[in-house]
Structures are given as structure tokens and as C-alpha cells.
Amino acid sequence: MALLEANSLTAHYGKSLAIEDVSLQVSEGDVVSIIGANGAGKSTLLRTLMGLKPLSSGEVVFDGEKISGKQTNEIVKRGLILVPEGRRLFPYLSVLSNLRLGASLISDKDEIERTLEDVYRLFPRLEERKNQKAGTLSGGEQQMVAIGRGLMGKPRLLCMDEPSLGLAPIVVEAVGRAIREINEKGVTVLLVEQNVHLALEVAHSCYALQVGKVVLSGDIATMRSSDVVKKAYLGG
Ligand code: ATP
Numbered sequence: 328m329a330l331l332e333a334n335s336l337t338a339h340y341g342k343s344l345a346i347e348d349v350s351l352q353v354s355e356g357d358v359v360s361i362i363g364a365n366g367a368g369k370s371t372l373l374r375t376l377m378g379l380k381p382l383s384s385g386e387v388v389f390d391g392e393k394i395s396g397k398q399t400n401e402i403v404k405r406g407l408i409l410v411p412e413g414r415r416l417f418p419y420l421s422v423l424s425n426l427r428l429g430a431s432l433i434s435d436k437d438e439i440e441r442t443l444e445d446v447y448r449l450f451p452r453l454e455e456r457k458n459q460k461a462g463t464l465s466g467g468e469q470q471m472v473a474i475g476r477g478l479m480g481k482p483r484l485l486c487m488d489e490p491s492l493g494l495a496p497i498v499v500e501a502v503g504r505a506i507r508e509i510n511e512k513g514v515t516v517l518l519v520e521q522n523v524h525l526a527l528e529v530a531h532s533c534y535a536l537q538v539g540k541v542v543l544s545g546d547i548a549t550m551r552s553s554d555v556v557k558k559a560y561l562g563g
Contacts, residue, residue: 328391329352329353329354329388330354330355330483330515331351331388331389331484331515331517332351332352332387333349333350333351333352333372333376333385333386333388334387335349335386336348336349336350336372336382336384336386337349337382337384338375338381338383340371344539345368345371345539346371346372346539348385348540349368349385349539349540349541350385351534353484353515354515355483355515356513356515357510357515357531357532358510358516358529358530359516359530359532359533360517360518360520360530360532360533361517361519361520361526361533361534362520362523362526362527362533362535362536362556362560363521363536363537364537364559365521367536368536368538368539368540369488369489369519369536370412370489371539372519373409373486373488373517374409375387375395376407377402377409377486378394378395378396378398378399378401379399379409382395389402389405389407390405390406392405394407400432403432403480404432406480406481406482406484408429408477408480408482408485408486409477409486409488410477410485410487410490411473411488412488412489412492414472415473416461416469416473417461418460418462418463419460419461420460421457421459421460422453422456422460422461425461425476426443426446426453426457426472426476427443428479429476429477429478429479429480430442430479430480430481432480433479433481442478442481443479445512446475446478446479449475449478449505449508449509450471450475450505452471453468453471453475456468465498466493466494466498467494467495467498467501467502470490470498470502473490474490474502474509478514483514483515484517485509485515486517486518486519487516487517487518487519488519489520489521490520491522491525492521499522499525502525503528506518507529516529523556523560527551531546532544532546532547533545533546533547535555535556535559535560542555543555
């Protein structure tokens with residue numbers, strides 16, 4: 328059974344269709360990526376999974392339970408957590424305060440402290456800068472805070488929306504290593520990326536979205552050898 332199953336999701340902005348009949352499956356323990364150009368509907372898809380954007384039709388099943396139609400905090404409590412595009416940090420709050428906000432639905436204080444230690448082990452830089460205002464960090468460090476904040480909520484499935492956006496290639500590599508490490512620690516990952524190299528590097532399987540529809544999906548070898556992916560995303 329898949330950890331996450333999206334069945335025929337359709338969503339609109341007003342009358343305009345943003346995603347149409349999108350189905351996908353994420354198996355427990357995997358990294359699954361979603362690639363596609365600007366405006367393909369990737370962020371909208373993640374937002375529908377989180378209950379942040381209403382569906383026009385379709386349903387989302389997480390761990391065997393229908394979650395579409397539920398409030399976002401109910402969805403987050405079940406372990407489906409989003410690291411949003413653009414990081415959305417509180418720039419005037421410290422790194423530590425930003426991280427703690429990710430644990431706001433968790434009541435066990437010891438568990439929060441243990442998770443914080445795990446986040447610091449993954450990103451030692453964040454411990455060094457824990458009292459610094461988040462807005463004063465580099466782009467890569469801010470992305471680490473955003474990912475760390477997501478981890479503070481104890482995700483079973485961590486959805487990441489374009490974590491590489493605006494980062495230098497060497498920092499993108501660090502983000503890729505962090506995604507692998509998070510996954511090796513047992514967190515399933517759904518990664519939305521315009522950086523197709525990163526998306527194919529870290530994932531076990533991948534979906535390509537074009538104008539709101541899934542045009543191709545499969546394991547990474549299948550995606551790499553596909554003419555659609557080569558032409559549209561890998562420069563030939
Ligand atoms: P990006 O990489 O730019 O984030 P994306 O693949 O995530 O692109 P979406 O942001 O999901 O794409 O957008 C899908 C479609 O929905 C696009 O045509 C976009 O213009 C439209 N859209 C997105 N957000 C809104 C909104 N708030 N109001 C109206 N239309 C929107």
C-alpha cells in the first residue's frame with residue numbers, strides 16, 4: 328500500500344484549470360520527485376495535498392485514510408508536512424524560534440528537544456547560528472531552516488517545494504545531500520523541483536507535469552531515457 332495516494336486530482340483558480348486528473352503514488356521510504364516548467368501546476372498539486380487549496384474533484388489518501396477535505400492542521404498532525412516554496416521564514420525571528428514554530432502541534436517537550444538535536448546534527452550550521460535572525464542568513468542557510476522547521480513537525484512524508492530555487496550549484500548539492508540523509512533516516516519525501524538534475528539524482532521515481540497534467544512517470548532510469556524528458560528538461 329502506498330503511503331500517499333492522489334487519485335484524479337483536479338483544481339481550479341476561478342475558471343482556469345491548474346491541475347487536471349493528476350494521480351500519483353508515493354511508497355513509504357521513497358523519494359518521489361515532480362518535475363515541470365513554471366506554471367505546470369507543481370505548487371498547486373502540493374497545496375491540494377496539504378488541504379491549502381480545495382480540490383474541484385479527486386481524493387487524497389494518506390496512510391490508508393482519506394485526508395482530502397480535512398483541515399490542514401489535521402493533515403499536518405498525521406505527518407504530512409510542507410516545506411513551502413520561497414521558504415516563508417519569519418526574518419526577524421531567530422533561527423531557533425523559526426525551528427520551534429515547526430513543532431507547534433507537538434505537545435511532548437522532550438520529543439521536541441530530541442528532534443531539535445536531530446535537526447542540528449543534520450545542519451550543524453543552524454546550531455551555530457541559532458540566535459541569529461533568520462533574515463540575516465544566506466539563501467542556503469535559510470533553506471536549511473525551512474527544511475529543519477519541517478522536520479520539527481515529525482513528518483512521515485515531507486513535501487518540499489523547489490528547495491533549490493535561487494541557490495548556487497554547490498549549495499544545491501548540499502540540499503541534495505540533506506534530502507538523501509533525511510530519507511535515510513526514514514522520512515518519505517515528495518520533492519517538487521524545476522532543477523531536473525537534482526530531481527533525478529535524489530529520487531527513486533518521478534512524475535513530469537505539463538500544463539496541469541501528468542505526461543510521464545516512472546523510475547529514474549525510465550525518466551532519464553525518455554525523449555520527452557531529454558528534450559524538455561535535459562537540453563537534448
Ligand atoms: P512555479 O514553478 O512557478 O511555482 P508551478 O508548476 O508550481 O509553477 P503553479 O504555481 O501550481 O505552478 O501554477 C499552476 C497554474 O495556476 C499556473 O497557470 C498559474 O498561473 C496558476 N495559478 C497559480 N496560483 C494562482 C493563483 N493564486 N491565482 C490564480 N492563478 C494561479
